[in-house]
Amino acid sequence: MDYVGLGKSNLLASRVGFGAMSLKDIASEEDAAILIHKAYDAGVNFFDISHTVPESEKRLGACLHGIRQNVILSTKAQVLDARDLAGDLEASLDALQSDYVDLFQYETDEKGLADFDQICAQMQKLKERGKIRHFGLATENLEVAQKALAFELFETIQAPFNMLIDGEGERLAKEAAQKDIGFIAMKPLYGGLVQNTPLALGYLYQFENVVPLWGVRNLEELEQILYFNDHPPVIDDQFKAEVERVRDFFN
Numbered sequence: 590m591d592y593v594g595l596g597k598s599n600l601l602a603s604r605v606g607f608g609a610m611s612l613k614d615i616a617s618e619e620d621a622a623i624l625i626h627k628a629y630d631a632g633v634n635f636f637d638i639s640h641t642v643p644e645s646e647k648r649l650g651a652c653l654h655g656i657r658q659n660v661i662l663s664t665k666a667q668v669l670d671a672r673d674l675a676g677d678l679e680a681s682l683d684a685l686q687s688d689y690v691d692l693f694q695y696e697t698d699e700k701g702l703a704d705f706d707q708i709c710a711q712m713q714k715l716k717e718r719g720k721i722r723h724f725g726l727a728t729e730n731l732e733v734a735q736k737a738l739a740f741e742l743f744e745t746i747q748a749p750f751n752m753l754i755d756g757e758g759e760r761l762a763k764e765a766a767q768k769d770i771g772f773i774a775m776k777p778l779y780g781g782l783v784q785n786t787p788l789a790l791g792y793l794y795q796f797e798n799v800v801p802l803w804g805v806r807n808l809e810e811l812e813q814i815l816y817f818n819d820h821p822p823v824i825d826d827q828f829k830a831e832v833e834r835v836r837d838f839f840n
Contacts, residue, residue, distance in 0.1 A: 590632025590818070593800050595771025598723040598744040600661050600691060602635035604794070605818050606773060606802035609636055613644035614806065618651055624808060625652040629660065631815050637747075637773070637802055639665040639696060639727075640681045650685035663692035665727050671707040678720055693721040694747060698730040709742040725771065731757050738764050745771035750799065752792040752832050753779045753839055759796075766798040777801040785835065786813055791822040792832055 591604040607628050615621045625636070636653065638646045646664060653660060662685065666677035678693060693715065695708050705726075712724035725745030726737045734748035738761065746765055750758035751774065758774075765772040774793055783789050793801045805811050822828055 592634075593798065595692075595723075595745050595773070595800065596765065596798070597769045598692070598725075598771055600723060600745075600771065602661055602771075602800050603633045604800060605631075605633050605814060606635045606637060606800050607633050608775070608802045608804040609638045609649045610642050610645050611804060611806045612638075612648040612652070613642060615648075618648060621648050622652045624805065624811060625649070626656070627808065628805070628811055628815075629656055634659065635661045635663070635800065635802075637663040637665075637692075638685075639667070640677050640684075641665070641667050641696070643680075643684055646681060647684040650687065654686065657687055661691045662687060663694065664690050665694040665696040667696040671704065671711040674708070674711050675715060675720075678715060682720070689720055689722060691722045692725060692745060693723070694725045694727040694745070695743075696727045698728050698733060705737060705740045705742060709740075725773075727773075727775070729775070731761065734761055738768065738770060741768055741770070743770065745773060747773035747775055747802070749776045749779075750774035750793065751777050751779050751783065752789055753783065753836060762796045762799050766796075772796075772799050774799050774801045777803060782839065783835065785831075787817040787822045788828070788831060788835065790814070790817050791824060791828060794821055795824060 592601045595602050612621050638649050664681045666674050715721045723744045726743045727747035728734050762772050777789050803814050
């Protein structure tokens with residue numbers, strides 16, 4: 590397993606990020622724990638969740654029992670006011686059975702609602718209180734991500750980036766690297782639209798500062814991602830031609 594520095598945060602995250610939003614859909618907590626520990630045993634140390642899915646957040650906390658101190662635990666708060674961040678964080682900490690989170694992300698898709706100065710000021714207070722180690726922004730809106738990058742206040746940005754969102758995603762990833770802001774790529778398979786996992790993985794691995802966040806739902810998916818992480822495709826003319834073919838098909 591390779592590890593990537595998430596910008597100025599100095600968090601060293603596994604190149605395979607585990608998106609835990611679907612943990613609530615797994616048959617039992619025991620099955621969920623098997624999935625989490627298999628990922629951990631393979632070197633995955635970055636687990637991401639959101640307080641918008643409290644059932645999965647609670648299950649992730651239970652699954653990380655005994656290994657919490659060895660992983661990067663990340664959650665998100667979707668609030669309209671900076672003052673509400675502390676309350677959401679406390680609820681997340683209770684669900685996650687942890688005294689702190691390594692990465693706390695403000696989650697918004699509304700560019701008109703984001704007062705980043707107040708948000709970051711509140712997150713800095715939470716950081717000083719030891720409740721969070723680092724803070725970032727998560728959004729599915731690429732305009733919001735671009736706005737956040739321009740502020741240069743967040744330590745990480747999480748936004749959609751995959752082989753179908755090539756131009757704007759590449760610009761965001763490169764700008765994040767220049768500004769020493771960690772870049773977490775959500776939706777590496779474009780929400781399941783892309784079926785070719787090695788192609789999607791290989792494309793993102795061309796960007797050394799990017800950590801893909803895979804929405805893992807079962808052991809088969811995890812094993813496939815881990816296999817292609819260990820055996821990535823060769824980036825040659827044939828690979829690039831296949832990427833272009835897939836893009837042309839969807840566009």
